[in-house]
Amino acid sequence: MIKLGPASVEMRAMSEDDVFSSRLKLLIIMAKAYLRNCPLGNYRKKAIIENANHVFYHSLQLVSESSILKDNGFEPPADIVSREKTSEEHLFHQRVQLLAVMAKALAEDRLRGHFRKKALTDNLNKICETLIFKFQIRDVNFLKVA
Amino acid sequence: MNPVNIPNVKIAVIDNDLLVRDFIATVLMYCVNRDVLSFDNGLAAWKYIEDNESPDIIITEIDVPGLNGFELMAKFKEKSPDKKCLLMSDNPANKQPARNSGADAFLAKPVSVNDLFRVVQTFVVRD
Numbered sequence: 001m002i003k004l005g006p007a008s009v010e011m012r013a014m015s016e017d018d019v020f021s022s023r024l025k026l027l028i029i030m031a032k033a034y035l036r037n038c039p040l041g042n043y044r045k046k047a048i049i050e051n052a053n054h055v056f057y058h059s060l061q062l063v064s065e066s067s068i069l070k071d072n073g074f075e076p077p078a079d080i081v082s083r084e085k086t087s088e089e090h091l092f093h094q095r096v097q098l099l100a101v102m103a104k105a106l107a108e109d110r111l112r113g114h115f116r117k118k119a120l121t122d123n124l125n126k127i128c129e130t131l132i133f134k135f136q137i138r139d140v141n142f143l144k145v146a
Numbered sequence: 147m148n149p150v151n152i153p154n155v156k157i158a159v160i161d162n163d164l165l166v167r168d169f170i171a172t173v174l175m176y177c178v179n180r181d182v183l184s185f186d187n188g189l190a191a192w193k194y195i196e197d198n199e200s201p202d203i204i205i206t207e208i209d210v211p212g213l214n215g216f217e218l219m220a221k222f223k224e225k226s227p228d229k230k231c232l233l234m235s236d237n238p239a240n241k242q243p244a245r246n247s248g249a250d251a252f253l254a255k256p257v258s259v260n261d262l263f264r265v266v267q268t269f270v271v272r273d
Contacts, residue, residue, distance in 0.1 A: 001245045002268065004261040005254030008238035014256040019165045026173055026259045047176035054168070 020058045024096060024131075027055050027103055031124055034106050035117060048107040056100035063093045088130075095127050152202050155270050158183040160191045160206035160218065161234070166257070170205065173262040178270055188213030192221055200226040203269055205253065208235045208244070216247055223248060230269050 005011070030048050034040065040048075102120050105111040111120065155178050161167040164186070171182045183201060185191040189212030195201065204222055208215035219231040233244045236255035244252045250269070253261060 001249055002251045003241065003254065004251060004264055005257060008241065008254070011236050011238050011254045012256060013236045014163070014166050016165060018256045019169050022257075022259050023169060023172070026176070029259065030176065041179035043175050043179045043181060047172050050168075051172050051176070054172075 016058070020055070020062075023051055023055050023058070024127075027051050027099060028124060028127065028131075031099065031103055031106070031120060034111075035121060035124075040107070045107040048103050052100040052103040052107070056097055059093045059096045059100070063090065092127070092130050095123055095130075099123055099127060152270050155180060155203065156183070156199070156201040158185065158191060158194070158201040158204045158206075160185045160188060160204065160210055160215075162186045162207065162210050166207075166255075170257065170262060173259055174205075174266065177263065177266040187211045188215065188218040192218055195222060195225065200229050203230045203232065203265075205232040205234060205265070208233050208240050209237070216243070219247065219249060232265065232269075 027048075030051065099120075102111060102116075102123065105116075106120070111117070157174050157178065157180075159167055159170045159174070159182060161170070161184075167184050167186065171184045175182045183191075183194065185194065188206065188210045191204070191206070192213055195204075200222065204218070206215040206218055210218075213221070215233050215235075219233065222229065222231055230250040231248075232251040232253055233240070233249040234253040234255060234257065235241075235244070238254070241252050241254070251265070253265070
């Protein structure tokens with residue numbers, strides 16, 4: 001029997017945040033695989049669209065929860081979260097939502113042209129800078145077959 | 147390990163947590179480019195398996211209603227001894243019972259994208 005996943009001491013139920021961060025990572029891999037010309041079959045396209053929808057709405061929910069708190073006077077104390085950090089988080093979520101829209105477009109064959117691909121690459125790079133997320137295509141060579 | 151390559155692989159995911167089940171199904175659907183079956187309880191999964199061609203791989207949470215993961219695996223392995231069964235849990239105490247009961251893999255929660263890629267690399271596509 002093989003064992004996968006975290007060590008016993010780190011095992012726990014998956015929270016909504018766990019699922020969101022895992023789905024975001026998957027979306028990044030999906031977009032990078034596309035840019036490296038991994039083939040897209042019908043079910044892969046369906047999976048990309050489903051994943052992009054989840055990430056988009058969860059990110060939107062996180063942003064709106066934060067602004068509802070602010071609108072109701074629940075501004076986080078300055079010593080806990082600076083305004084600058086809040087602004088960075090807002091920008092990060094805008095980039096994540098943009099990535100979701102781009103991913104849907106690529107799954108629907110609407111992401112064509114050099115500059116659209118460049119915009120996707122730039123957006124991915126910015127998101128990965130924030131996440132400190134490293135990914136190499138050789139990690140998922142099996143995706144080269146659809 | 148021998149090379150593995152299951153064409154048109156059929157995978158079923160069983161978990162009563164909708165968010166987790168959908169996430170796992172999305173990752174696997176993307177990897178194998180095939181539809182992935184999903185069930186929210188062990189009994190519904192077993193009814194499907196009993197009436198249809200067995201999936202090549204089932205990935206089931208241990209603590210699910212209806213039939214739990216161990217019960218479902220016992221029935222599944224009795225019908226299809228060559229097919230693979232992966233048990234998932236957030237409880238470390240389930241690891242040894244999973245080994246003793248003949249599970250092909252134990253998937254500890256929280257499950258990551260990389261863990262699911264390894265499932266595909268190990269059980270579906272391997273050179």
